[in-house]
Amino acid sequence: MQKHISSLQNPLVKQLVQLIEKSRERKKTGLFVIEGQREIQLAIKGGYVLKTVLICRDIFSGDTENFVTMNSEVIELSLEVYQKLAYRGTTEGIIAIAESRVNQLKALQFITENPLILVAEAPEKPGNIGALLRTADAAGVDAVILANPKTDLYNPNIIRSSVGGIFTKRIATGSTSEILHYLKEKNIAIYCAALQSSKPYHTIDLTQACAIIVGTEATGLSEEWLQQSTQNIVIPMQGEIDSMNVSVAAGILIFEAKRQRGFV
Structure with a gap:
């Protein structure tokens, strides 16, 4: 059964907020947040690994298979939680947590x-x-x-x-x-x-x-x-x-x- 988050106090939601707002958190964890269908698909095409894909079924109606990499966890978000995390209102209800690169x-x-x-x-x-x-x-x-x-x-x-x-x-x-x-x-x-x-x-x-x-x-x-x-x-x-x-x-x-x- 797919996991569903409806509470703004959920630990993952709190971590997402930190990853969005704090450079220190991104560097410490080696993770970052991607918002939007086009951006996520470009990340996958570029070989980035998506740890978690979060969708809001009130907005997103597509097939999640096009937005995941191997071992990605898919989690559903309530509309309230999604709106708390999303910066734009036109990103089609999908957010991902990805692993960053060192870019040496x-x-x-x-x-x-x-x-x-x-x-x-x-x-x-x-x-x-x-x-x-x-x-x-x-x-x-x-x-x-x-x-x-x-x-x-x-x-x-x-x-x-x-x-x-x-x-x-x-x-x-x-x-x-x-x-x-x-x-x-x-x-x-x-x-x-x-x-x-x-x-x-x-x-x-x-x-x-x-x-x-x-x-x-x-x-x-x-x-x-x-x-x-x-x-x-x-x-x-x-x-x-x-x-x-x-x-x-x-x-x-x-x-x-x-x-x-x-x-x-």
């Missing part, structure tokens, strides 16, 4: 000799990180690397704003020095989006193995990146403002690389 830099492997990598230094806002992941998915980059991230990768706001893009790309995290060492070891050119000593982005050959590095809108890239850059690149602007949203800038740069590679 050394585990990154590429099937092409000229990978295109997006690196974001010190990203802090979950919405910006999610938008970067969504952009990276749209462009089909080979990997996304986060340098010195200020928030953990499995923050629900990152999953939500990436629309599940977090599950579709190879992702790694590390310090700036670790990532620089990795890129140089792999003979991957480093193109930093910066105003200093830069060339227009469309004049650079981006068909070789390369990483496009973007920083925060507030402070840009650290000196460590600028000193190790193969070439700084800039997006010429015609307005009064000399910067744009980091995900928009990243999109322009990586789609130019894809254009040069004959994909768009």
